[in-house]
Amino acid sequence: MSKNTAVHAPTVWGSEAMQNRISARYRKERRFRLLGLFAILLALSFLAILLFTLGAKSIGGFFQTKIELTIHFDRSLFPDLDGLNSDEASLALTRVDYAALIRQSLMDRFPDVRQRRDVRSLASLVSAGARQTLAGTVRQDPAVIGATQDIWFLASGDIDSFVKGKISRDVPESDRRVKDREVIWIDALDAAGKVKVGFNWGFFSSGDSREAELAGIWGAIVGSFLTLVVTLLFSFPIGLAAAVYLEEFAPQNKFTDLIEININNLAAVPSIVFGLLGLAVLLGFFNMPRSSPFVGGLTLGLMTLPTLIIAGRAAIKAVQPSIRDAAIGLGASPMQTVFHHVIPLAMPGILTGTIIGMARALGETAPLLMIGMVAFIVDVPESFSEAATVLPVQIFLWANSPERAFVDKTSAAIIVLLLFLILMNGLAVWLRNRFERQW
Amino acid sequence: MEKTPKMQATNVHVYYGDNHAINKVSLDVFAEDVTALIGPSGCGKSTFLRCLNRMNDSIASARVEGKITLDQQDIYDPKIDVVQLRARVGMVFQKPNPFPKSIYDNIAYGPRIHGLARNGEEMDEMVITSLQKAGLWEEVKDRLEAPGTALSGGQQQRLCIARAIAVNPEVILMDEPCSALDPIATAKIEELIEDLRGRFAIVIVTHNMQQAARVSQKTAFFHLGEVIEYGDTADIFTNPEKEKTKDYITGRYG
Ligand SMILES: Nc1ncnc2c1ncn2[C@@H]1O[C@H](COP(=O)(O)OP(=O)(O)OP(=O)(O)O)[C@@H](O)[C@H]1O
Ligand SMILES: [Mg+2]
Numbered sequence: 001m002s003k004n005t006a007v008h009a010p011t012v013w014g015s016e017a018m019q020n021r022i023s024a025r026y027r028k029e030r031r032f033r034l035l036g037l038f039a040i041l042l043a044l045s046f047l048a049i050l051l052f053t054l055g056a057k058s059i060g061g062f063f064q065t066k067i068e069l070t071i072h073f074d075r076s077l078f079p080d081l082d083g084l085n086s087d088e089a090s091l092a093l094t095r096v097d098y099a100a101l102i103r104q105s106l107m108d109r110f111p112d113v114r115q116r117r118d119v120r121s122l123a124s125l126v127s128a129g130a131r132q133t134l135a136g137t138v139r140q141d142p143a144v145i146g147a148t149q150d151i152w153f154l155a156s157g158d159i160d161s162f163v164k165g166k167i168s169r170d171v172p173e174s175d176r177r178v179k180d181r182e183v184i185w186i187d188a189l190d191a192a193g194k195v196k197v198g199f200n201w202g203f204f205s206s207g208d209s210r211e212a213e214l215a216g217i218w219g220a221i222v223g224s225f226l227t228l229v230v231t232l233l234f235s236f237p238i239g240l241a242a243a244v245y246l247e248e249f250a251p252q253n254k255f256t257d258l259i260e261i262n263i264n265n266l267a268a269v270p271s272i273v274f275g276l277l278g279l280a281v282l283l284g285f286f287n288m289p290r291s292s293p294f295v296g297g298l299t300l301g302l303m304t305l306p307t308l309i310i311a312g313r314a315a316i317k318a319v320q321p322s323i324r325d326a327a328i329g330l331g332a333s334p335m336q337t338v339f340h341h342v343i344p345l346a347m348p349g350i351l352t353g354t355i356i357g358m359a360r361a362l363g364e365t366a367p368l369l370m371i372g373m374v375a376f377i378v379d380v381p382e383s384f385s386e387a388a389t390v391l392p393v394q395i396f397l398w399a400n401s402p403e404r405a406f407v408d409k410t411s412a413a414i415i416v417l418l419l420f421l422i423l424m425n426g427l428a429v430w431l432r433n434r435f436e437r438q439w
Numbered sequence: 440m441e442k443t444p445k446m447q448a449t450n451v452h453v454y455y456g457d458n459h460a461i462n463k464v465s466l467d468v469f470a471e472d473v474t475a476l477i478g479p480s481g482c483g484k485s486t487f488l489r490c491l492n493r494m495n496d497s498i499a500s501a502r503v504e505g506k507i508t509l510d511q512q513d514i515y516d517p518k519i520d521v522v523q524l525r526a527r528v529g530m531v532f533q534k535p536n537p538f539p540k541s542i543y544d545n546i547a548y549g550p551r552i553h554g555l556a557r558n559g560e561e562m563d564e565m566v567i568t569s570l571q572k573a574g575l576w577e578e579v580k581d582r583l584e585a586p587g588t589a590l591s592g593g594q595q596q597r598l599c600i601a602r603a604i605a606v607n608p609e610v611i612l613m614d615e616p617c618s619a620l621d622p623i624a625t626a627k628i629e630e631l632i633e634d635l636r637g638r639f640a641i642v643i644v645t646h647n648m649q650q651a652a653r654v655s656q657k658t659a660f661f662h663l664g665e666v667i668e669y670g671d672t673a674d675i676f677t678n679p680e681k682e683k684t685k686d687y688i689t690g691r692y693g
Contacts, residue, residue: 252499322536326599328497330549330606331526340548341538 054411054418061412064200064213065155065163067126067189069105071134075146077101078138093138098131099123102153110185118181125185127154129214154202155195157212157405159186163195166404177404203412207380208394212405215398217413219380223293223373223388224362224420226381230297231361235304236354240343242305243312243350248338267306274303275370283371291372291387299371300361307360311353315346348435355428359421365392391417443511445470445640446491446528446610451505453486453495453664460486462664463505468610468657473632473641475651475672478661479687484644485533487661488612491642492528493521509610526553529608533615535595537587537602542579545587545598546570549606565605573601574631593624600631604639611635613643617650629654648688652676660684 012018077100079092106122107113113122130153137151138144154160161167162178163186173180189195207219250256278299282288288295319342327337343350368374373393381388389397391413398410444467453461461483468474468491476484486495493514495501507514514524526549537545546566549555556562566583570576575597579590587598596616603611613632617625625647632641632654645651651658652672659669660683668675668684679685 320536322532322534323538324497325494325530325532326536326538326602327548329492329494329525329530329532330552330602331522331524331529332548332552333522336552340552345539 057411060408065160098134161404220394224390226293234301239308247316272366275367294384304357315349472656474657475655482661483664529603531613543583569601569605610640
């Protein structure tokens with residue numbers, strides 16, 4: 001003891017060397033903090049650029065050009081509805097040549113257009129969906145037959161892009177999808193106050209379409225929802241059971257080690273491999289319906305399972321051992337200990353893992369391409385076995401379309417997808433806080 | 440008069456892998472006594488205590504040899520039901536570990552899983568008497584729905600004792616129940632142990648010599664996994680047979 005004190009001189013805390021060490025430490029700390037700040041700023045700026053460009057483009061997708069036409073519901077074009085019951089009447093109404101009504105209206109407005117070809121391109125100012133709009137109007141109120149009414153129609157995709165300035169009139173006509181003639185017509189309509197850009201509610205209520213102005217994401221949203229329901233119902237119980245078993249009941253030996261390694265491996269396997277698995281097993285072997293949310297959900301469920309198991313195990317492992325001891329010490333069986341104490345305490349972690357897994361599944365495209373969810377589907381799916389598409393695949397499909405109008409749709413769909421992801425991740429945070437705040 | 444022991448350990452060895460933590464320990468626990476286990480840190484008191492209700496089962500590396508009986512019945516017999524054994528031999532841990540549930544549910548949990556109450560009234564009754572026995576009733580009677588984790592450390596420990604006695608065990612094992620408590624809370628727990636004596640056989644591990652002297656009738660001195668001396672508390676503290684025991688209780692150990 002006395003020897004040591006002799007060797008070590010007492011520390012002079014105020015010495016210059018000590019001061020230098022302290023300021024060096026502060027410098028290091030400052031440098032590290034700056035570096036961290038820089039990293040975060042860099043990441044944020046990329047995010048900002050992404051959101052800004054997407055946001056700017058998506059506005060075009062959320063808004064749609066409309067053209068107002070004065071339609072005369074010429075009685076001679078309609079069948080006689082007297083004496084027909086409602087079924088027969090609506091059947092008869094589907095055979096009406098609504099396109100002629102629209103053509104007539106446009107020809108009345110532009111009397112100098114008479115050539116057959118010109119009339120056709122005049123009629124293509126409005127969307128092909130205009131006929132459905134008219135049919136709907138008549139179905140709702142057959143009394144309009146014989147009357148004249150001003151009705152707003154969706155403009156066709158190219159006209160829409162032109163009105164929004166996405167197609168420039170300075171480009172030579174030969175390179176422009178909207179020809180000079182059409183420009184003159186649309187300018188005339190605009191001057192008469194017959195053109196407006198309005199919020200595109202149809203984007204949120206309709207399925208996909210070949211016509212950009214008619215295409216919506218409701219079908220994809222429903223498809224995504226159905227698919228995720230299957231994914232959740234499949235992977236949550238299995239993942240939880242596997243996590244609980246591995247963490248609480250499985251013996252520790254070479255075999256369980258091997259299982260653990262494999263699960264970790266599976267979590268890192270590229271998602272497309274799960275798509276191939278789904279293709280070979282679910283479609284090839286079990287002959288399940290192609291392109292259906294059921295198969296898509298199972299495939300994504302397989303993909304999510306390892307993530308879920310890992311998150312679940314981590315959450316279960318994090319439960320204080322003292323709680324387990326307390327339950328066992330009272331004579332609770334291992335099952336009771338797990339179900340009464342461990343799982344409730346691990347729930348926030350399990351739920352967070354689940355929602356993050358679901359969010360990943362929501363954004364997944366590649367495996368779904370493998371099982372045929374890439375098909376062009378107009379109808380909004382109504383069951384788990386119907387052909388459907390999902391949001392990211394819809395984005396993929398639109399991104400591959402040549403029309404200018406689909407570019408905006410793509411951005412708009414991405415924004416919607418991001419919103420859903422934010423919603424889900426927010427839900428994860430909320431659930432975690434809620435469950436943790438309880439005690 | 441020869442008393443029959445409530446629990447009897449005969450030539451017990453415990454190994455953690457290669458670590459021989461308990462070496463040939465034989466010890467009798469009597470129903471009407473409080474038995475204190477004392478000894479330096481790491482000598483195996485907790486390990487031995489945990490053998491008495493087979494809490495060591497959950498430690499993968501632990502291996503127990505020898506014989507431990509409860510009412511002449513071998514508790515390591517494969518035919519014995521461990522769950523029931525742990526209900527008969529309850530445990531209070533060093534660190535208070537209430538469930539993150541209400542005070543009421545903390546107490547009611549044991550009776551509930553063992554089906555001890557036939558209806559809600561009986562359950563209420565059981566919760567109240569347990570809290571009263573544990574000397575906690577006056578402090579919590581207005582807030583039975585409050586979380587057990589919101590109590591103070593001493594209150595939590597008494598809650599854990601109440602939880603243990605709610606199951607109506609025959610033996611209660613306490614592993615340093617006062618080590619995290621202030622002198623007042625400690626005094627309350629000691630009073631409580633005094634109250635409980637006779638109704639339950641109690642085995643308590645403690646580092647506090649005065650506490651051992653105050654609350655126990657029997658004392659076992661552990662050292663390096665062996666029982667150096669075991670006998671009436673009065674004898675151990677006033678007139679120890681072994682030199683080591685004397686050194687330890689007079690604080691000259693080490
Ligand atoms: N879970 C375990 N795994 C491996 N070894 C253990 C385990 N628990 C205890 N041991 C070892 O067993 C021996 C006895 O430990 P034990 O906890 O019984 O001591 P103790 O007398 O209770 O000490 P303390 O008074 O500090 O609580 C020690 O050497 C310890 O390292
Ligand atoms: Mg101990």
